[in-house]
Amino acid sequence: MxxxxxxxxxxxxxxxxxxxxxxxxxxxxxxxxxxKSEHVTGPSFGKVLEDTAMAASDKEREAMAKAEALAAGTSDDLHGTMITMKEADISMRLVGSVRDKLMDAFHELWRINV
Known part of the structure; x- marks a missing residue:
């Protein structure tokens, strides 16, 4: 090469x-x-991306529920709430970063003159 x-x-x-x-x-x-490939093993790339995005969304919902419970006074787990919120933030940033990288790769492939 x-x-x-x-x-x-x-x-x-x-x-x-x-x-x-x-x-x-x-x-x-x-x-x-x-x-044509003879057989495909494992989940598709799209399925992995979808599952990752759904997991990040679920983490975000969990963080919001914990924050609401803490604000309402039904929970006193400040430490756990903050950890969950930070995990959700990191997950969402990761999903955004992967999306940006995929779009950059798509645009790079789009510009290739063959």
Whole structure:
């Protein structure tokens, strides 16, 4: 694999081009046919992302419920509430960061001229 010196974006572009060439099976130019995999193991990438986003959302709901209970006086677990709120914050930041990285990768692939 030849890596250009202009950095990470060029390296990713080159890797994507090579991967596309590996998947191409003849046919007319511009209409590649992907090789079909024999079997898929494990959950799909989309399912993993969906489950992660749902877990972050559930953590956020749990944190809000604990905060409301603390504010209403039905709970005195300040330490547990603060930990849960921070965990929810970190989870939501992670989901946002993954979304941003996926969008950057999508836009980079969109700009590739093959």
């Amino acid at each position: 030849k890596i250009e010196s202009s950095g990470y974006a060029s390296m990713m572009r080159q890797a994507a081009i090579e991967r596309r060439q590996e998947l191409q099976i003849g046919g007319e130019p511009g209409t590649p046919e992907a090789k």
